[in-house]
Amino acid sequence: MSADSPLVLIVDDEPRILSALRRSLRREPYEVITVESFREAYHVLESQPVTLLLSDYKMPGMTGLHFLAEVARRHPAVVRLLITGWMESIPQQEIDPVGVWAVIDKPWDDAELKDTLRGALKAGPPVPA
Amino acid sequence: MSGSSEHAAVARVLLASPGTQGGIPDCGRALQGHGLALSLEVVRDAPACARALAAGDSQLLVLDAGCASDEAGEMLGLAQEAGLAVVVAALGSGPLELAYWGSQPVAACASTGAELAAAVRDLLDSGGAAEIPGSVLPSTAILRGLNVALLAIDAAGRISHCNEPAARILGTRAEALQGLPLASCLGSPVPEAHPVAQSLSRGDSFEGYETTLLRADGRNIAVGLSCAPIPGPGGDRAGVVAVFNELREARRMRGDVLQREKMASIGQLAAGVAHEINNPMGFIHANLAQTAEYASELRQIWSRVEALQKVALAGDPVQSRVAAQELAAAAEEVDVSFVLGDLAKAIRESQEGSERIRHIVQDLRDFSHPDSSEREAADVNQCLDSTANIVWPMMKHLVVLQKNYADLPPVPAYPMQIKQVLMNLLVNAYQAIEQRVGRSGEMGTIEVETRVAPEGVEIRVSDDGVGISEEHLQRIFDPFFTTKRVGSGMGLGLSTSFKIVERHGGTLSVESEENVGTTMRLFLPTGPAAPG
Numbered sequence: 001m002s003a004d005s006p007l008v009l010i011v012d013d014e015p016r017i018l019s020a021l022r023r024s025l026r027r028e029p030y031e032v033i034t035v036e037s038f039r040e041a042y043h044v045l046e047s048q049p050v051t052l053l054l055s056d057y058k059m060p061g062m063t064g065l066h067f068l069a070e071v072a073r074r075h076p077a078v079v080r081l082l083i084t085g086w087m088e089s090i091p092q093q094e095i096d097p098v099g100v101w102a103v104i105d106k107p108w109d110d111a112e113l114k115d116t117l118r119g120a121l122k123a124g125p126p127v128p129a
Numbered sequence: 130m131s132g133s134s135e136h137a138a139v140a141r142v143l144l145a146s147p148g149t150q151g152g153i154p155d156c157g158r159a160l161q162g163h164g165l166a167l168s169l170e171v172v173r174d175a176p177a178c179a180r181a182l183a184a185g186d187s188q189l190l191v192l193d194a195g196c197a198s199d200e201a202g203e204m205l206g207l208a209q210e211a212g213l214a215v216v217v218a219a220l221g222s223g224p225l226e227l228a229y230w231g232s233q234p235v236a237a238c239a240s241t242g243a244e245l246a247a248a249v250r251d252l253l254d255s256g257g258a259a260e261i262p263g264s265v266l267p268s269t270a271i272l273r274g275l276n277v278a279l280l281a282i283d284a285a286g287r288i289s290h291c292n293e294p295a296a297r298i299l300g301t302r303a304e305a306l307q308g309l310p311l312a313s314c315l316g317s318p319v320p321e322a323h324p325v326a327q328s329l330s331r332g333d334s335f336e337g338y339e340t341t342l343l344r345a346d347g348r349n350i351a352v353g354l355s356c357a358p359i360p361g362p363g364g365d366r367a368g369v370v371a372v373f374n375e376l377r378e379a380r381r382m383r384g385d386v387l388q389r390e391k392m393a394s395i396g397q398l399a400a401g402v403a404h405e406i407n408n409p410m411g412f413i414h415a416n417l418a419q420t421a422e423y424a425s426e427l428r429q430i431w432s433r434v435e436a437l438q439k440v441a442l443a444g445d446p447v448q449s450r451v452a453a454q455e456l457a458a459a460a461e462e463v464d465v466s467f468v469l470g471d472l473a474k475a476i477r478e479s480q481e482g483s484e485r486i487r488h489i490v491q492d493l494r495d496f497s498h499p500d501s502s503e504r505e506a507a508d509v510n511q512c513l514d515s516t517a518n519i520v521w522p523m524m525k526h527l528v529v530l531q532k533n534y535a536d537l538p539p540v541p542a543y544p545m546q547i548k549q550v551l552m553n554l555l556v557n558a559y560q561a562i563e564q565r566v567g568r569s570g571e572m573g574t575i576e577v578e579t580r581v582a583p584e585g586v587e588i589r590v591s592d593d594g595v596g597i598s599e600e601h602l603q604r605i606f607d608p609f610f611t612t613k614r615v616g617s618g619m620g621l622g623l624s625t626s627f628k629i630v631e632r633h634g635g636t637l638s639v640e641s642e643e644n645v646g647t648t649m650r651l652f653l654p655t656g657p658a659a660p661g
Contacts, residue, residue, distance in 0.1 A: 016409070059525075061572060106407050107414035
């Protein structure tokens, strides 16, 4: 991976999900870092040039949406995506203000996931409403 | 009997018509239409009824019972206190043959205007005496339509009436029992402690009493029975009326309700569990896709291996070298050592995921199974842990769970029922927190504590959720009471929990303050004497 290839950060409290996502994105033209907690995610965001952040929705202690809202304040240039296995759809009016590029469902389709991430990287950070 | 000697040309009749608006109600018009010379006074609520009765010049009360209500019951009571005969009129309701309205005897019932007029005329002619029909006991016709087993015993202790459902349970025909002594269905000698015997001898009432009756074939049959003395005209007892049902039936129905409630709790769980299944499903699904890709990459390598084998066996050193180089290049391109390592890892992780799904499904299946009929020595801490594991996924984003367990002695219990109660308490606690914090990003705390109590164990589940208002606090154990939005609960959770705990000889109590939180306290006795 070249030095200027984008950096994708993925947060999920389920290590097996992270492992499978790394596998799915193995051949993609960006570097993937995975962490299991928001605390670690903040650490990476503050120390490395993260381009895109993909966060799980149901995390211990906080929802991914609240986390992304905080990231939007602290690191507005990071493209933000949610991944969720929660069957309840998250109301659009809660997603909109956070500026989430896409919500990916678990289980995900590999090809769709790759397309979505590539599209998001190409588009750059959304402007919060 | 007030006013019995004064009724003359124009009889004075009170028409109690609760809940109706102005004008003469239908049954009033029906009376007028049938040529009765009446002075009709319409009262529409209990206070008005009481005032009219106090005037003391009414001979009869017609209760317009188009719809039964507390008010109607109250008016009936007032009239009976005043010694006034009561005719219940439910016009247009179809044949109405009740000697008791609610639990109180009435003089007559009418479902048509003609019946009403006839009943009123008869009563006025007879001086308005508040007699129970059939002099002291309800007529057979009244009982026939009743889909509840009913026996009536007269003051002499003879079976004066027996309806079909009662005869069926007693294994005989209704006519066969008529006039027989009480011993024929209670056994001989008549057990003094039997509720029917006590009702007859002492005037006691019983409700939902579990006892036995003697069948015609000599077997005893377990019944749930309610009985009460029938007051006679002079204040003495005219007999006893008893209603009952076969306990086997009642037990089965109770089991059904429990099972239904359990299935409803599982519905509540489904959302949380779906999430918990979705996670392993997510990575198994992705891993399988990747495994397929690895397989195709390895197949490419294998075709290079075969090509090399072919030229090597042919003994062509130049071709062999070329094939070996191509194999090495392909292996590097595919990163075979990584693929082999990761393939094994992907399979291992997927196996672990499918194992997790199997566990979740098994938990649910255990949960939906009716308990065995035997109690076992249950480890309450373990019950708590396994229940918390089931509900944790649905609440982990909002809740900090604090466990504080003491070493507990085993409790004789039906463990799945105890788990159902615990799950109900945990889910309620979670929902109370969810209501308080909404999607604000705040967290709540559920504290689960166990400790040894005198003669038992105590489990406390405390939350810092919305709390329960004082008016709701008195009703939370009532069946079907719910403040949850339609579809998220049947309102059976706590009432069922309460029943389960009662069955274990334990107690379930609540302390709550609005906007502060709720503590549910569950006590389960360790003693073997707990009723079952």
